Amino acid sequence: MSDILLKTDHLTMQFGGVVAVDDLNIEIPTGKIVALIGPNGAGKTTAFNVITGVYSPTNGAVSFDKRIIGENHPRSKMKKLYNGTYKTFFEKQVINTPDKITYLGMARTFQNIRLFKELTVFENVLIAKHCHIKAGMLRSTFKLNKTEERTMHEESEKLLETVGLIEHRNEKASSLPYGKQRRLEIARALATGPKLLLLDEPAAGMNPKETEELALFIQEIKQSFDLTIFLIEHHMNLVMDISDKIYVLDYGKTIAVGNPKEIQNDPAVIRAYLGVEEV
Numbered sequence: 001m002s003d004i005l006l007k008t009d010h011l012t013m014q015f016g017g018v019v020a021v022d023d024l025n026i027e028i029p030t031g032k033i034v035a036l037i038g039p040n041g042a043g044k045t046t047a048f049n050v051i052t053g054v055y056s057p058t059n060g061a062v063s064f065d066k067r068i069i070g071e072n073h074p075r076s077k078m079k080k081l082y083n084g085t086y087k088t089f090f091e092k093q094v095i096n097t098p099d100k101i102t103y104l105g106m107a108r109t110f111q112n113i114r115l116f117k118e119l120t121v122f123e124n125v126l127i128a129k130h131c132h133i134k135a136g137m138l139r140s141t142f143k144l145n146k147t148e149e150r151t152m153h154e155e156s157e158k159l160l161e162t163v164g165l166i167e168h169r170n171e172k173a174s175s176l177p178y179g180k181q182r183r184l185e186i187a188r189a190l191a192t193g194p195k196l197l198l199l200d201e202p203a204a205g206m207n208p209k210e211t212e213e214l215a216l217f218i219q220e221i222k223q224s225f226d227l228t229i230f231l232i233e234h235h236m237n238l239v240m241d242i243s244d245k246i247y248v249l250d251y252g253k254t255i256a257v258g259n260p261k262e263i264q265n266d267p268a269v270i271r272a273y274l275g276v277e278e279v
């Protein structure tokens, strides 16, 4: 059996009266592609935001690569009163920032493309690499020497070659066709050297041909970069084609877990997610 790279335990995120993510328990095995699907407002992006440290959970924990990267438990409020055997457990509360989590090996893309549109394709990747290295230097003012700069340039070129964008190296990011801008965004995430790549609606706004190319691309980078992939997506063909495992959310709750075939035939999914009789 594969190792579990990412795990959430009773993960909950509440905004006032809205429980956006309600007791989420997921396990993402190393080397697999796992999808998170559900209707609009089901809590998918909020789940990504809690996992990547944008929000601290209202309750529950996130473990990545066998360490807890985010944890909160209402019981921790009792720690001053609690003097029993498991005192340390009640004192445990871990909060990590998104840049620290990226440094640990988790990178993500966003629903809306976030590129430096006026900079070139190459500069976009180089900056992602720089930010990543700086985050590891813990606020140091240390500057890179010439050899390190050169290595970083070479690695950025190689990355652009691998993702098929090298011929656009010197073009402005904004001049790329939409599908390639998405690809560049993924390349920026890859520049941080992740083990786990989270993709938030990577096919949003793509036509069927671009979506098909994206499906191949995701499988290719998974192999080339030895990745585990966790993605949110509304394009069902893409999800069913490439996922090993699928979680389905509705109103924050997990209503189904399984492989594509199981999910397509799950009555709760058909009812809640699609609202029709067949997928």
Ligand SMILES: Nc1ncnc2c1ncn2[C@@H]1O[C@H](COP(=O)(O)OP(=O)(O)OP(=O)(O)O)[C@@H](O)[C@H]1O
Pocket: 015, 018, 019, 020, 038, 039, 040, 041, 042, 043, 044, 045, 046, 047
């Ligand atoms: N920062 C916030 N403050 C208050 N409510 C929020 C916040 N972020 C999300 N929500 C609410 O949480 C619920 C889940 O939203 P979320 O964006 O996670 O859903 P989603 O499944 O990603 O939807 P979509 O598929 O439309 O992107 C919604 O009711 C949303 O209005």
